[in-house]
Amino acid sequence: MSKVLKYSYDFEKGVPVMPANASARKNKTGTWRIWKPEINYDKCVKCKICFTLCPHGAISWKGKPVIDYTFCKGCLICADNCPVKAINFEREVK
Amino acid sequence: MEHLATGNESAALAARLARAQCIPVYPITPQTELIETIAKWVANGDFDTEFFTVDSEHSVMSAAVGASATGARVFTATSSQGLLLMNEVLYIASGMRLPIVMVNVSRGLSAPITLWSDHDDFLNQRGAGWLQVHAQNNQEVLDSVLMAFKISEDRRVLLPSMVNMDGYVLSYTKEPLTVPKQKDVDTFLGKYHPKHAYFKPDKPLVQGPAVLRPEPYTYFRNQHHQASMNALIVMREVCKEFKKKFGRDYGNGLVEEYMTEDADIILVTQGSISTTAKASVNEMRKKKKKVGLLRLRTITPWPERQVREALEGARHVLVFDKNLAPGRGGMATPEIKASLYNARVEPVVTEFIVGLGGNPESIKMFEHAVRLAEHDAHGGVYWLE
Amino acid sequence: MMHMGGCTGLSKRKFNTFKDVPNKNLIEGGTPTCPGCGGELGLKLALKVMGKDTVVVNASGCMTLLTNWPTTPMKVSLIHNAIENASSTATGIVHALKALNRKMNVLCYGGDGATYDIGFQSLSGAAARGDDFVYVCYNNSCYGNTGNQWSTATPLYARTTTTPIGKKHRGNPLSRKDMAKIMGAHGVYSATACTAFPLDYMRKVEKAKKFKGLGFIDLLVNCPTNWGFEARNGIEIVKKAVLTGIWPLYEVEGGRLKINYDPGPGKFLPVEEFLKSQDRFKHLTKKEIKEIQKAVDKEWELYRAGQYWKTDEY
Known part of the structure; x- marks a missing residue:
């Protein structure tokens, strides 16, 4: 269907500028996952390496590492680099 | 305050x-004297500004974008190859x-390389979304730069401005100049306090983001176009205000009409050749020829209504294009013809390619053009000098 | 075996252990980058060092798509101009901040294509002018966002889409350019880094930030999509680039070059350890691998003999 476009001039909305307020949080990249990493807190020595190396900021540090599965893409860099192998992973998609 | 100043000095x-x-x-x-003048003032402490030379004109405009995006008032200048x-x-x-406000000192384009003036450089930037104004003398250069800041920073516009002056003829020629007082300019312009584009520690903004979706992309382009059309109104307002405050005006800010009310033949010019053309009109009027002149001052946004209303009464319109798009001809003539498309009566439009690479115009040249036009019933193209 | 936390040859300063890594993230989730993207990791870590009062100047590349109308993962200011003018834009921002009397840090973040090739002029100009900002080049040794085309950062014999393997030609016939040394010759702080050594990288960003003038970091990043490996192995693979001597870690300060990691003659791992794990080197013959090994050995001979620069170590 075709339509004629009519916009009114808007000084605020018409300029391509956006606030840096992490609005990308509405993109649920967790749905990309094939493998799901899980932290075994009994083995975790709280070295902070997984938190530092997560490329997508899906691991936050709350005294211990916490994976946010809304955003975790399942790259498994955390699991591969944990010095005590405290992160297990399972195939989420069959 | 009366001065003698070159076009470069006036812009500075x-x-x-x-x-x-x-x-x-x-x-x-021919812009170098402009930046040298500013450099001397900065070195003496007479002008408190961040003045810096960068590695190319591409970097000049990139730095101007960065500085303006941070929220500073930005000025720069360039010419032909640099503009390209x-x-x-x-x-x-x-x-x-x-x-951003930029002065372009027009100079012909390579190849072949030249240093002298013609209008190819900025007329090839008509699609770039800037506001473009063309000055005819050094006083107008100074006044136009001041007005450009006010027009560009207006909420209804928020677009960069280009003020054009012809190289050598204006940029390096001393003319009498009335310089406004600093405090009058301060009240006229005020300070630049952007609400839409800035970098402040407590208000992080993302500027120039990717817009990979067609609908918002179209929306932003439409807003840009509307802002440019708003400038037609804002320019006229600012010109009126300028006349009130400083006593000088430039037609209605968009076009200047010289003896066009009863004219059968109207010359259309822009830039410094207009002053010679006006002298030629005076000569021809002495010989009882009903000749007038329309000076295009605002190039973008295109003042279609003003052009049509100024020209529709005439029998014959002579457009002087001091520029060339090879394979198409002069760049102003098609726009004049398009503006006359819905006119009450369509005059014959003759195109004259003149003044390329600094080829000087003369009073005799305009008289010759009028003689040629009088025998040209179908609107041809002539290369004249 | 080298622990990724430290390198020999670096003095103690902030970011000595992983405990020192700040907890706050200035770039959050929901990004469209490939899983395991080293470029995003580099940006995340750089922002932890630069802090929240930062303007990021992004050169066109993979990171440009982090922000796509109407969403952005950024929590600090960002400007995107074009591919080749990140440094010039940063110059303008630095001067405007001075004119407006505002204190903010400026971080340029551009890929190797945007930095080594098209953006070289503006980068060199900014370094020569003494403009005070940090430039981090996230180096995946190709034009990544357009799908792995050759750049002057691409190493010898790598397969890219513009240097493909065919009957007549086999991959990239040229060695890569050494950008960190070129920038070091400008008299500014210049260093190489690697995402496998995040603390070393963060210390270098801190040094670049403190340096009065341009601070340049050439960061080797893991790029699973273009190099051809499983995302989870990314950090191990770029670590091997350092441990084989293919990616020397060094800093140039005040005209002196300082090697950060050298295990000694004959102690580097063989280059095959790095090359065999990636699809883009899968086609290499034994002869080509030997050639690469020889080139790496020769380079380290020059480093150890102090031939490359006035070196501190030798």
């Missing part, structure tokens, strides 16, 4: 009066809605 004075905060530059003939080199960033500056 305007930047200083406007209290431009960031001035990135790169030298190119920064072409890519011109679109970025206008798309980001940054009110």
Whole structure:
């Protein structure tokens, strides 16, 4: 269907500028996952390496590492680099 | 305050009066004297601004974008090859809605290389989304730069401005200049306090983001176009205000009509050749010829209604294009013809390619053009000198 | 075996252990980058060092698509101009901040294509002018966002889409350019880094930030999509680039070059350890691998003999 476009001039909305307020949080990249990493807190020595190396900021540090599965893409860099192998992973998609 | 100043000095004075905060530059003939003048003032402590030379004109406009996006008032200047080199960033500056003011000292384009003036350089930037104004003498250069800051920073516009002056003929020629007082310019312009584009520690913004969706992309382009059309109104307002405050006016800010009310034959010019053309009109009027002149002052946005209303009464319109798009002809003539498309009566339009590479015009040349036009019933093209 | 936390040859300063890594993230989730993207990791870590009062100047490349109308993962200011003018834009921002009397840090973040090739002029100009900002080049040794085309950062014999393997030609016939040394010759702080050594990288960003003038970091990043490996192995693979001597870690300060990691003659791992794990080197013959090994050995001979620069170590 075709339509004629009519916009009114808007000084605020018409300029391509956006606030840096992490609005990308509405993109649920967790749905990309094939493998799901899980932290075994009994083995975790709280070295902070997984938190530092997560490329997508899906691991936050709350005294211990916490994976946010809304955003975790399942790259498994955390699991591969944990010095005590405290992160297990399972195939989420069959 | 009466001065004798070259076009370059006039533009530099305007930047200083406007209290431009960031001035990135790169030298190119015939603009070099402009940046040298500012450099001397900065070295003496007479002008408190961030003046710096960068590695190319592309970097000049990139630095201007960065500085204006941070929230500073930005001024710069360039010419022909430099303007073309920064072409890519011109679109970025206008798309980001940054009110940068740039003086372009027009000079013909390579190849073949020349240093003398013609209008190819800025007329090839008509699609870049800038506001473009063409000055006819040094006083108008100074006044136009001051007005450009006010027009560009207006909420209804928020677009960069280009003030054009012809190289050598204006840029290096001393003319009498009335310089406005600093405090009058301060009240006329005020300070630049952007609400739409800035970098402040407590209010993080993302500027120039990717817009990979067609609907919002179209929306932003439409807003840009509307802002440019708003400038037709804002320019007239600012010109009126300027006349009230400083006593000088330039037609209605968009076009200047000289003896066109009863004219059968109207010459259309822009830039410094207009003053010679006006002298020629005076001569021809003495010989009882009903000749007039329309000077195009605003090139973008195109003042279609003003052009049509000025020209529709005439029998014959002579457009003097001091530029060339090879394979198409002069660049102003098609736009004049398009503006006359819905006129009450369509005059015959004859195209004259003149003044390329600094080829000088003369009173006799305009008289010759009128004689040629009188025998040209179908609107041909002539190359004249 | 080298622990990724430290390198020999670096003095103690902030970011000595992983405990020192700040907890706050200035770039959050929901990004469109490939899983395991080293470029995003580099940006995340750089922002932890630069802090929240930062303007990021992004050169066109993979990171440009982090922000796509109407969403952005950024929590600090960002400007995107074009591919080749990140440094010039940063110059303008630095001067405007001075004119407006505002204190903010400026971080340029551009890929190797945007930095080594098209953006070289503006980068060199900014370094020569003494403009005070940090430039981090996230180096995946190709034009990544357009799908793995050759750049002057691409190493010898790598397969890219513009240097493909065919009957007549086999991959990239040229060695890569050494950008960190070129920038070091400008008299500014210049260093190489690697995402496998995040603390070393963060210390270098801190040094670049403190340096009065341009601070340049050439960061080797893991790029699973273009190099051809499983995302989870990314950090191990770029670590091997350092441990084989293919990616020397060094800093140039005040005209002196300082090697950060050298295990000694004959102690580097064989280059095959790095090359065999990636699809883009899968086609290499034994002869080509030997050639690469010889080139790496020769380079380290020059480093150890102090031939490359006035070196501190030798």
